[in-house]
Amino acid sequence: MQAVVPMDHRYLAENDGSEFASGRGSGREKLPNPDEREHDRNPIPYMNMVYAPIERRLDMAVWRSLFASSARQARQFVIHGNVKVNGQKMPYPGYLLNPGDMFQVDMDRVMFATGAPKQIHQVRAGRTKAKKALAQQQRKEAEDKAQSGAQELASSGWQDVELVRAQRKEDFGNLLTQVEDSFNDRRNRPGAKRKIELRALRKDILGAMRKVNQKTAKTLDDELNNLLARMSITSAAQKAQAKAETEELEAQPKEPTKEQVQALREVMAREAENPIDNSKPYATPWTPRPYMSAFAFIPRYLEVNHNICSAVYLRHPVARPRLAEVPSPFPTEIHQLAFNWYLRRR
Amino acid sequence: MTPPLRCHSVICSLSYTGQFFRTAQSRSFSITSQRDQRVTRARRALFRWLQTNGVNFLQPLEGSTNYLSAYNAQGQLRRVVEREEEAKKAKTGEKGQKSVERDPNARDKIPHERPADLRVFPQNPTFLSQPVLSEEFREVIWKRIMEEGESVRDVSAALKVEMGRVGAVVRLKEIEKEWQRILMFNIKGKPLARPYAQAVMSMLPKTAYDADPRKLKTHESINDLPVHAATGPQIFYPTSESRHFTRVDAAKVFDDTLLPADDRVPHPELSLMHKDFRAGKSRQEINEKQRERDEKAAKDKARIAARRAKKLAAVKKVQSPRWEFRFTDVNVDDIGKDGRGAKGVGWRYGVPLMDRSRAQVKIPTRVE
Numbered sequence: 001m002q003a004v005v006p007m008d009h010r011y012l013a014e015n016d017g018s019e020f021a022s023g024r025g026s027g028r029e030k031l032p033n034p035d036e037r038e039h040d041r042n043p044i045p046y047m048n049m050v051y052a053p054i055e056r057r058l059d060m061a062v063w064r065s066l067f068a069s070s071a072r073q074a075r076q077f078v079i080h081g082n083v084k085v086n087g088q089k090m091p092y093p094g095y096l097l098n099p100g101d102m103f104q105v106d107m108d109r110v111m112f113a114t115g116a117p118k119q120i121h122q123v124r125a126g127r128t129k130a131k132k133a134l135a136q137q138q139r140k141e142a143e144d145k146a147q148s149g150a151q152e153l154a155s156s157g158w159q160d161v162e163l164v165r166a167q168r169k170e171d172f173g174n175l176l177t178q179v180e181d182s183f184n185d186r187r188n189r190p191g192a193k194r195k196i197e198l199r200a201l202r203k204d205i206l207g208a209m210r211k212v213n214q215k216t217a218k219t220l221d222d223e224l225n226n227l228l229a230r231m232s233i234t235s236a237a238q239k240a241q242a243k244a245e246t247e248e249l250e251a252q253p254k255e256p257t258k259e260q261v262q263a264l265r266e267v268m269a270r271e272a273e274n275p276i277d278n279s280k281p282y283a284t285p286w287t288p289r290p291y292m293s294a295f296a297f298i299p300r301y302l303e304v305n306h307n308i309c310s311a312v313y314l315r316h317p318v319a320r321p322r323l324a325e326v327p328s329p330f331p332t333e334i335h336q337l338a339f340n341w342y343l344r345r346r
Numbered sequence: 347m348t349p350p351l352r353c354h355s356v357i358c359s360l361s362y363t364g365q366f367f368r369t370a371q372s373r374s375f376s377i378t379s380q381r382d383q384r385v386t387r388a389r390r391a392l393f394r395w396l397q398t399n400g401v402n403f404l405q406p407l408e409g410s411t412n413y414l415s416a417y418n419a420q421g422q423l424r425r426v427v428e429r430e431e432e433a434k435k436a437k438t439g440e441k442g443q444k445s446v447e448r449d450p451n452a453r454d455k456i457p458h459e460r461p462a463d464l465r466v467f468p469q470n471p472t473f474l475s476q477p478v479l480s481e482e483f484r485e486v487i488w489k490r491i492m493e494e495g496e497s498v499r500d501v502s503a504a505l506k507v508e509m510g511r512v513g514a515v516v517r518l519k520e521i522e523k524e525w526q527r528i529l530m531f532n533i534k535g536k537p538l539a540r541p542y543a544q545a546v547m548s549m550l551p552k553t554a555y556d557a558d559p560r561k562l563k564t565h566e567s568i569n570d571l572p573v574h575a576a577t578g579p580q581i582f583y584p585t586s587e588s589r590h591f592t593r594v595d596a597a598k599v600f601d602d603t604l605l606p607a608d609d610r611v612p613h614p615e616l617s618l619m620h621k622d623f624r625a626g627k628s629r630q631e632i633n634e635k636q637r638e639r640d641e642k643a644a645k646d647k648a649r650i651a652a653r654r655a656k657k658l659a660a661v662k663k664v665q666s667p668r669w670e671f672r673f674t675d676v677n678v679d680d681i682g683k684d685g686r687g688a689k690g691v692g693w694r695y696g697v698p699l700m701d702r703s704r705a706q707v708k709i710p711t712r713v714e
Binding site: 002003004005006007008009010012013014016017018020021044045048066070072073076085086088090092094095096098099100101102107110111114115273274285286287288290291292293294295296297298299300303304305306307308309310311312314315318320322323324325326327328329330331332 | 375377400403404405406407411412413414466467469470471472473474475476478484508510511514515517518519521522525536537538539540541542543545546547549550566567569570571572573585589590591592593594596606607608611613616617618620621624709710711712713714
């Protein structure tokens with residue numbers, strides 16, 4: 001059972017240890033005052049370290065880093081090959097981490113494990129989206145096959161325009177699905193005004209899609225940018241509007257102030273980071289799982305970077321005066337019994 | 347006004363419990379048998395609790411941690427209740443004290459956590475949710491190491507962060523920056539998990555960075571002395587009364603090879619510098635001495651690295667299309683008389699292999 005005692009470098013410099021050898025060999029005598037005995041006030045909870053070897057396992061470390069919502073889920077992630085140790089796939093949940101080992105978990109899995117679960121309508125929307133995407137891909141493959149012969153003959157300029165057109169067509173399609181998603185969003189239902197805006201946007205997108213083949217690459221680009229800007233403005237405006245309605249109904253300045261523009265930009269940036277995407281296995285936009293905050297902690301033997309879903313196992317867990325680094329819901333007495341049964345009795 | 351206490355004494359409507367059933371079907375990880383999942387009194391009590399005090403834990407508390415021990419039996423935040431009481435006392439009793447009402451905005455905020463509020467498991471007081479480094483702090487560490495070129499030892503001593511942690515922070519930050527660089531040039535790069543990271547960081551206690559070294563909070567103790575197994579048994583060691591018995595002597599009594607505590611702590615240079623400071627040496631002299639020590643350490647490190655490189659270079663390598671063969675000299679006698687020596691090479695005829703016997707570790711023990 002590993003333990004450490006924090007040392008003060010000033011104390012080490014000022015004393016050479018002979019103060020403990022003075023008197024009768026255990027330090028100069030003091031009056032027996034039970035409140036002043038240092039070792040009684042700050043005991044090292046050795047018994048709480050009974051399960052410290054388990055914390056060294058890869059699956060437990062993944063769970064403790066908050067990359068999974070339970071130890072068993074962490075184990076599944078490891079077995080399914082979603083965890084890398086020092087850049088190599090490690091499918092053994094029982095792998096004992098060495099100090100300095102870095103482990104990475106697949107980001108989508110982490111978002112799924114810690115994100116709120118999907119509602120049933122989101123699951124259905126995701127399924128239709130996946131079906132559409134599959135059909136589109138198949139159609140595209142068939143087209144590619146048919147065109148491959150023709151394309152070889154065609155001049156490079158013609159090819160470029162065609163490519164751009166195909167790309168833009170796909171982009172318009174994506175935008176259309178986004179519009180439809182926010183139209184059918186049950187969490188924050190669009191208001192009447194926004195519904196009108198969304199319908200107008202959908203109409204324009206459909207119009208643009210129909211005339212893709214008659215336009216040049218540049219006009220197509222402009223059109224797409226225009227529509228994208230409209231989409232982001234309407235979605236940001238919806239949130240801003242909902243907020244404004246709840247907070248202050250009467251105060252409505254006509255011109256957007258600098259702060260409002262800034263806030264709008266921030267909202268847009270946040271939405272770009274956390275978009276609505278029903279094809280994901282978790283509810284989007286991502287929000288933490290219910291009851292996550294009550295058990296969110298990172299023990300000191302791990303250094304975690306959540307941005308990249310990676311962590312470093314710094315050292316083995318240790319006990320120090322009054323603190324043990326092994327997370328456990330049980331008090332010292334129960335750990336004492338476990339120690340007696342599992343370790344002393346051997 | 348104080349923030350509303352997040353306790354719903356009225357039982358929620360069915361729409362809340364319905365949430366459990368409306369969520370998509372997912373695989374259950376429970377190994378509890380169906381028989382044990384039947385409705386019991388404890389189970390009913392759990393769901394009743396989830397609808398009353400448990401509502402506090404459904405969503406994270408904004409700008410604070412949200413652990414079980416932070417609430418009293420009525421489901422109110424202890425620190426909010428205590429502040430209320432203090433304010434009441436100050437109002438009714440001594441009017442001379444103005445300290446409570448200094449900042450009007452502070453009344454709307456939740457007070458800062460005390461150590462008891464960071465107890466994740468109410469029954470286990472030895473485990474606390476200890477603070478993690480804030481994003482800004484990690485950025486500063488990365489900057490000081492990678493841009494200003496300071497040594498890990500210096501940064502660790504200045505910012506009060508363990509040396510291992512400093513190294514790990516830099517290592518992880520480098521990967522993060524690399525991802526960002528890829529993302530900038532290639533749209534198909536992996537985006538960072540920003541919403542997840544922000545949510546998690548908002549739930550954890552954090553050590554904030556402060557440019558003023560006097561205001562900088564100690565993140566962790568950097569000079570931890572590991573308790574050595576040899577110091578476990580209590581030893582009765584008679585010696586002459588006149589002898590000046592120091593830590594060095596005590597270490598030798600425990601074990602001949604055990605070093606004194608001064609040399610076993612991660613930052614031995616701090617106490618050496620303090621000794622010089624106590625001896626009345628000037629700052630320049632102290633720094634000069636420290637520089638010499640650093641140089642000596644760097645030389646030792648280089649010597650060890652050179653030795654290792656030489657050893658590696660002595661291995662004869664033959665490249666084939668598929669493998670790199672490496673030839674080293676071995677001594678057949680290393681295997682020992684029983685044919686099981688750890689240093690021995692190859693398999694001896696007649697000696698059974700151990701790999702099918704009990705308690706043999708067959709998964710990798712390290713990844714390079």
